[in-house]
Amino acid sequence: MNAEIIAVGSELLLGQITNTNAQFLSQQLAEIGINVYYHTVVGDNGNRVLDAIKEAEKRADLLIFTGGLGPTKDDLTKEVIASHIGRPLVYNEEALKSIENYFIRTKRPMTPNNKKQALVMEESLVLPNDHGMAPGMMVKGENHCYILFPGPPREMQPMFTQYAKPALLDVLEKVEKIESRVLRFFGIGESALETEVEDLLLAQQNPTIAPLAGDGEVTLRITAKHESEETALQMIKEAEEKILRRVGDYFYGYNDTTIARELAERLKETSHTLAAAESLTGGLFQSEMTAVPGASTFFNGGIVCYSNQAKEKLVNVKKETLTSHGAISEECALELAENVRQLLDADFGISFTGVAGPDEAEGQPPGTVWIGLASKYKQPKAFKLDLAGSRAGIRKRSVKYACHYLLAELTEDK
Numbered sequence: 001m002n003a004e005i006i007a008v009g010s011e012l013l014l015g016q017i018t019n020t021n022a023q024f025l026s027q028q029l030a031e032i033g034i035n036v037y038y039h040t041v042v043g044d045n046g047n048r049v050l051d052a053i054k055e056a057e058k059r060a061d062l063l064i065f066t067g068g069l070g071p072t073k074d075d076l077t078k079e080v081i082a083s084h085i086g087r088p089l090v091y092n093e094e095a096l097k098s099i100e101n102y103f104i105r106t107k108r109p110m111t112p113n114n115k116k117q118a119l120v121m122e123e124s125l126v127l128p129n130d131h132g133m134a135p136g137m138m139v140k141g142e143n144h145c146y147i148l149f150p151g152p153p154r155e156m157q158p159m160f161t162q163y164a165k166p167a168l169l170d171v172l173e174k175v176e177k178i179e180s181r182v183l184r185f186f187g188i189g190e191s192a193l194e195t196e197v198e199d200l201l202l203a204q205q206n207p208t209i210a211p212l213a214g215d216g217e218v219t220l221r222i223t224a225k226h227e228s229e230e231t232a233l234q235m236i237k238e239a240e241e242k243i244l245r246r247v248g249d250y251f252y253g254y255n256d257t258t259i260a261r262e263l264a265e266r267l268k269e270t271s272h273t274l275a276a277a278e279s280l281t282g283g284l285f286q287s288e289m290t291a292v293p294g295a296s297t298f299f300n301g302g303i304v305c306y307s308n309q310a311k312e313k314l315v316n317v318k319k320e321t322l323t324s325h326g327a328i329s330e331e332c333a334l335e336l337a338e339n340v341r342q343l344l345d346a347d348f349g350i351s352f353t354g355v356a357g358p359d360e361a362e363g364q365p366p367g368t369v370w371i372g373l374a375s376k377y378k379q380p381k382a383f384k385l386d387l388a389g390s391r392a393g394i395r396k397r398s399v400k401y402a403c404h405y406l407l408a409e410l411t412e413d414k
Contacts, residue, residue, distance in 0.1 A: 001172065002035045004060035006052055008068035008077050009151055010043040021066040021149070021156055028160060032169060033176030033225065034062065044074035053084055057144055062168075067151030069134040071113045078121065078137070078148055085141045087121040095126070095135045102133060127163040131155045138167055145171070179232040180223045183240060185250040186259050186404050190218045196246045200239070207235050209243070216397040217259070218250075252407060260288035263403040266410050267298035274406075275344035276302035277315050277336040279327065280354040280369060285399045300344040305336070315339045326362045328354055330370055330382040337372030338380045348409070349374035350402050356391045366391070369398050373405055 005022045012019050022039045029036055038059065042052040049068070056063050068077030082089050096118035103110035117134040120126050127136035127147075132155035139146045147164055149156040185193060190213035194201065197220070201209055207224035220243060224235035244251055253262045267274060276285050286302040289295055303314050308327055311317040316339045317332060325331040333351050341349025350373055357366025367387040374380035383405055387394045 001033075001062055002037060002060045003029055003062040003064055004038045004040060004056040005036060005064045005066070006040045006042060006049075006056060007066050007151075008042055008044065008049060010045075010074075012041045012067075013043050020153055021151070024153065024157055025064060025066075025160065028165065030178040030180070032165070032172065033178055034168070034172075044068065044076065046076050046080050049077065049080045050084060053081065060144075062145045062147070065146070065148045066156055067149075069117065069136070069148060069150045071111075071116050071133075075116075078119065081139070081146055081148065082121050085121075085139070085146070087123070087139065089119040090122050091115070091118050092120045092126050092135060093118075095120070095129070095133075098129075099133050125167055127159050127167075129155055129159060130162070131158055136164065138164060176225050176227050177229045177232050178223060178225045179229065179236060180221055181236050181240065182255045183220045183222065183243065183251060184253045184255075184257065184259070185218045185220070185247060186216070186252055186400060188218060188247060188250040189213075193218050193220075193247055193250070197243055200242060207232075207239050209239060216393075216400055252404070258288075259400050259403040259407070261292055263407050263410075264289060264292035264295065264298065266407060268294060270410055271298075272347040272410065273298055273300050273345075274348045274350065275300045275340045275346035277311075277340035277349065277351040277372075278302060278304050279306055279311065279336070279352055280356055281352040281395050281398055282306060284395055285350065285352065285402060288399055288403075300346045303340055303343075311336065315343070328362050328364050328368060328370065330384065333370035333372030333382045334374070334380045335372075337374035337382075341374045341376065347376050348406065349380075350406060352398055352402065354385075354394075354398065356394045358391060367394055369394065369401075371398065371402050371405060373402075373409060375409065 005025050007019050007022060011017050019041060026036045040052050042048050065077050068075045099114055099118055100110060120135060120137045121139050124137040124139040129135045129150060132150055132152060134150045136149045136159050149159055190211060194211055207222050210221045212219045222236045222239050224232040226232040252259050278285055283304045289299045305311045305315050308322050312319060315336055317335045321331050321335055333353050336351030337349040352371055354369030355361045355364050355366050369385040369387060371383045372380060385401060387397055
């Protein structure tokens with residue numbers, strides 16, 4: 001069964017609210033093997049809603065609607081669908097009684113238009129609304145099935161879970177499980193990663209492999225479908241192993257993790273401690289580290305040393321280093337990393353210095369970044385980056401690169 005989710009509401013198109021309903025429904029439908037290939041958003045206009053229905057019917061068996069079941073004139077979802085499939089609207093006595101009781105309980109007058117919310121399509125399966133007024137409904141037409149939900153997530157989500165999902169399971173001949181796993185990579189671009197696994201992408205059927213780039217990272221989502229959850233997970237595992245044999249050096253974690261969180265966990269596992277000296281990033285790295293619960297076990301502390309004076313006085317960078325090489329240099333990055341490590345008695349020290357932009361500094365263009373990495377076990381090293389993008393983007397990617405370098409260092413020591 002293929003589904004299309006149609007969200008009705010001009011407020012969605014205006015950006016006044018986020019369409020979290022579509023995300024929730026897609027996740028829920030995937031669990032019971034229903035494919036969702038399209039999300040549609042349409043405003044509160046009868047003609048445009050009808051156009052959206054006709055388009056969806058060309059490509060889906062199941063049409064799921066959210067919104068447009070309220071009491072006002074622009075709430076017209078069920079009216080349009082009822083007219084389209086030739087089903088009259090009738091009052092559902094249970095829903096009407098519930099609405100009337102609500103107004104009695106709250107001691108408010110009930111306006112006539114509130115009765116509109118109790119209208120349902122004849123011969124539909126009524127989905128009770130335990131958290132609001134307008135009931136939902138499930139209607140089987142000649143070639144399609146239509147499910148209507150109220151727009152507010154606090155009403156829609158329990159209605160789906162308690163009433164619509166069991167009804168859908170009844171009409172499905174078999175339930176295929178859809179399992180997904182996201183592999184996260186850093187230090188390789190989307191095009192380079194895709195080239196490495198291009199033959200796997202071209203040959204994919206089940207499981208499928210989908211690349212996605214964003215925020216300086218690349219992810220691969222592996223999705224498998226099977227009646228057996230165990231078999232679907234095994235299919236994912238086999239695909240993952242093929243991928244990691246090629247680009248495993250850039251892999252750092254699964255699903256919703258972050259590279260900073262993975263670094264924090266690795267530091268905790270290895271019982272190593274860390275200190276940071278930040279110029280370019282102004283405390284951003286320290287913020288990422290201390291956002292992880294239990295950070296005090298591995299993060300000794302850090303120093304924000306934005307000015308040259310702060311680098312000298314707080315982190316003991318030699319004046320001649322700043323005079324001869326400048327603050328944006330390998331030499332400065334190395335001193336910052338080693339000195340902060342010693343000052344805060346840590347196993348590792350990390351440092352950031354560079355130009356975030358938008359203007360040049362010390363004759364160097366925006367995006368010039370030096371990251372220093374010091375260790376009590378090895379000689380300190382420095383990495384130069386030439387980044388592009390906004391000031392905020394350069395700072396964020398600098399932090400991610402530092403996590404990447406330190407993760408690699410901890411892996412070497414393992």
